Amino acid sequence: MKKVLILGGGTGGTNIANHLRKLHNTKEMTITVVDRDDVHIYQPGLLFIPFGIYKPEEIVRPRLKQLSSNINHIFSEIDRVEHSANQVHLKDGQILDYDLLVIATGAEILPEETEGLTGTGWQKNMFDFYTLEGAKNLAQKLGTWQGGRLVINVVDMPIKCPVAPLEFAFLADWYFHKRGIRDKVEIIYATPLDGAFTKPMASKFLQNLLSQKNIILETEFNTATADGKNSKLVAYDEREIPFDLLVSIPIHGGSSYIEKSPGLGDELNFVITDKNTLQAKCAANIFAIGDVTTLPTSKAGSVTHFAAEVLVENILAWFKGEELPAHFDGHANCFIETGFKRALLIDFNYETEPLPGHFPFAFGPMALLKETRLNHLGKMMFSWLYWNFLLPARPLPGIPSKMSLKGKKTS
Amino acid sequence: MGLKEYAGKQIEIDDDGFVVNVSDWNEEIAKAIAAENSLTNLNAQHWQVINFMRKKFTEDGDTPSVRALGKLSGVSIKELYELFPKGPAKLAAKIAGVPKPRGCI
Numbered sequence: 035m036k037k038v039l040i041l042g043g044g045t046g047g048t049n050i051a052n053h054l055r056k057l058h059n060t061k062e063m064t065i066t067v068v069d070r071d072d073v074h075i076y077q078p079g080l081l082f083i084p085f086g087i088y089k090p091e092e093i094v095r096p097r098l099k100q101l102s103s104n105i106n107h108i109f110s111e112i113d114r115v116e117h118s119a120n121q122v123h124l125k126d127g128q129i130l131d132y133d134l135l136v137i138a139t140g141a142e143i144l145p146e147e148t149e150g151l152t153g154t155g156w157q158k159n160m161f162d163f164y165t166l167e168g169a170k171n172l173a174q175k176l177g178t179w180q181g182g183r184l185v186i187n188v189v190d191m192p193i194k195c196p197v198a199p200l201e202f203a204f205l206a207d208w209y210f211h212k213r214g215i216r217d218k219v220e221i222i223y224a225t226p227l228d229g230a231f232t233k234p235m236a237s238k239f240l241q242n243l244l245s246q247k248n249i250i251l252e253t254e255f256n257t258a259t260a261d262g263k264n265s266k267l268v269a270y271d272e273r274e275i276p277f278d279l280l281v282s283i284p285i286h287g288g289s290s291y292i293e294k295s296p297g298l299g300d301e302l303n304f305v306i307t308d309k310n311t312l313q314a315k316c317a318a319n320i321f322a323i324g325d326v327t328t329l330p331t332s333k334a335g336s337v338t339h340f341a342a343e344v345l346v347e348n349i350l351a352w353f354k355g356e357e358l359p360a361h362f363d364g365h366a367n368c369f370i371e372t373g374f375k376r377a378l379l380i381d382f383n384y385e386t387e388p389l390p391g392h393f394p395f396a397f398g399p400m401a402l403l404k405e406t407r408l409n410h411l412g413k414m415m416f417s418w419l420y421w422n423f424l425l426p427a428r429p430l431p432g433i434p435s436k437m438s439l440k441g442k443k444t445s
Numbered sequence: 446m447g448l449k450e451y452a453g454k455q456i457e458i459d460d461d462g463f464v465v466n467v468s469d470w471n472e473e474i475a476k477a478i479a480a481e482n483s484l485t486n487l488n489a490q491h492w493q494v495i496n497f498m499r500k501k502f503t504e505d506g507d508t509p510s511v512r513a514l515g516k517l518s519g520v521s522i523k524e525l526y527e528l529f530p531k532g533p534a535k536l537a538a539k540i541a542g543v544p545k546p547r548g549c550i
């Protein structure tokens with residue numbers, strides 16, 4: 035009997051559990067998923083909550099309902115992993131043994147790590163939208179806000195879905211237009227990067243879009259302090275940005291149990307993971323997937339989905355004692371909502387930056403690095419795909435896990 | 446990509462001006478790159494960061510971020526910005542002859 039333990043029942047953990055259950059019956063393999071609660075949030079939906087496009091209850095479902103039957107589950111906070119003993123300790127005192135461990139506990143925001151951010155003004159004139167609470171509070175604030183300086187600030191990288199803050203800026207532009215007060219709102223986008231985005235071609239494109247929409251870009255802004263009382267951000271180089279309303283994308287890190295687990299994580303509590311095989315550096319029988327890893331690609335649901343196919347193949351090989359056959363290429367595929375019912379699409383991997391062209395086939399129907407109506411429909415349909423294809427581990431029709439150059443303009 | 450002369454040696458550098466081969470580097474080259482970026486006097490703390498950066502890159506195959514430097518190098522983030530103004534991780538990486546920090550994706 036093979037014993038698989040999965041930490042985290044979010045996007046990656048749920049997908050892997052369901053996929054393994056399809057391949058092995060309960061006599062061959064026990065599968066156990068640990069998570070702290072029974073609330074599964076469709077995180078890409080958080081972007082739309084502040085603007086009233088989605089209601090909070092539309093993006094939340096029970097976790098257990100997403101797991102097929104015959105998968106064991108435990109609700110508890112994780113305390114630590116002891117890889118030399120093949121054991122996981124839970125906060126409720128249980129100790130779990132495993133033959134193979136999959137870590138899928140994601141990334142979380144750490145606003146308390148930025149001086150002042152959780153002090154005076156937090157959730158009053160300084161908000162986040164990466165948590166359901168934050169997104170709900172921001173929705174209330176925006177609904178009655180009469181205008182002023184809106185500052186969107188990425189404190190530091192890496193963050194989940196690195197395009198989401200840009201999407202927030204684009205949607206804010208649209209939202210204030212719709213409310214008829216765009217001329218009373220100044221929108222500033224402050225980032226530690228040297229451009230709107232990391233990858234050169236997409237960065238240039240997005241920068242143009244920001245300026246077209248009259249959103250001011252402030253680059254290489256490394257936030258030292260968020261001062262809610264005096265309504266300003268202060269950078270390490272002493273630059274200041276005053277605000278009336280701050281939307282902060284706080285520092286991210288892995289869950290704190292990783293710090294207590296010998297050898298598992300790096301200084302930000304992300305699990306040190308082989309970018310091709312997804313094996314953890316500390317032990318051959320530990321694998322990691324999704325936002326919790328150190329893979330040099332976006333922390334995104336699409337990445338988690340593509341990586342899951344590679345991971346399952348390698349898990350099966352590992353149980354047979356074979357060499358790990360599957361290699362992840364870092365494939366990411368992200369819709370970027372740009373407001374006014376249009377969106378961009380980018381598709382890339384470790385080696386290839388986002389390029390213009392067509393997707394998924396040479397003729398399309400989707401366009402890459404271009405604002406279209408169809409891309410917007412794709413973005414809105416993603417929620418349905420998430421619950422019905424991604425979590426139950428059904429392959430997405432026409433979209434293989436490896437990135438394809440088909441349709442991309444490479445010169 | 447291209448060649449550039451530092452301290453009397455032809456060094457291969459990438460489009461952003463970062464040394465391509467980690468093994469091409471020496472302390473004289475570091476000083477030359479620093480001078481080019483308006484850092485004419487490298488003090489002991491500068492070297493502490495530069496050496497830490499090279500050590501970490503050799504161990505992990507990855508250039509550390511500012512946050513990682515702040516936690517691990519023994520120099521606080523505030524000081525890092527004083528030593529290497531604007532983008533400490535980027536500038537220190539350039540001088541240390543390791544790749545541009547990926548700043549994430």
Ligand SMILES: Cc1cc2nc3c(=O)[nH]c(=O)nc-3n(C[C@H](O)[C@H](O)[C@H](O)COP(=O)(O)OP(=O)(O)OC[C@H]3O[C@@H](n4cnc5c(N)ncnc54)[C@H](O)[C@@H]3O)c2cc1C
Pocket residue numbers: 041042043044045046047068069070071076077078079080081110111112113138139140141163164194195198289290291323324325326333334335336337338367368369
């Ligand atoms: C605002 C926003 C917008 C986004 N937009 C997009 C998008 O458009 N497209 C896209 O592809 N991706 C998007 N993402 C990213 C996507 O949601 C994540 O990449 C994806 O959910 C990662 O899956 P995961 O399994 O790694 O982590 P998660 O799905 O976050 O799951 C981690 C699980 O681990 C549990 N856990 C963590 N620590 C502990 C502990 N100590 N004890 C017990 N349980 C624990 C948590 O409760 C959670 O259920 C967005 C994210 C955000 C925040």
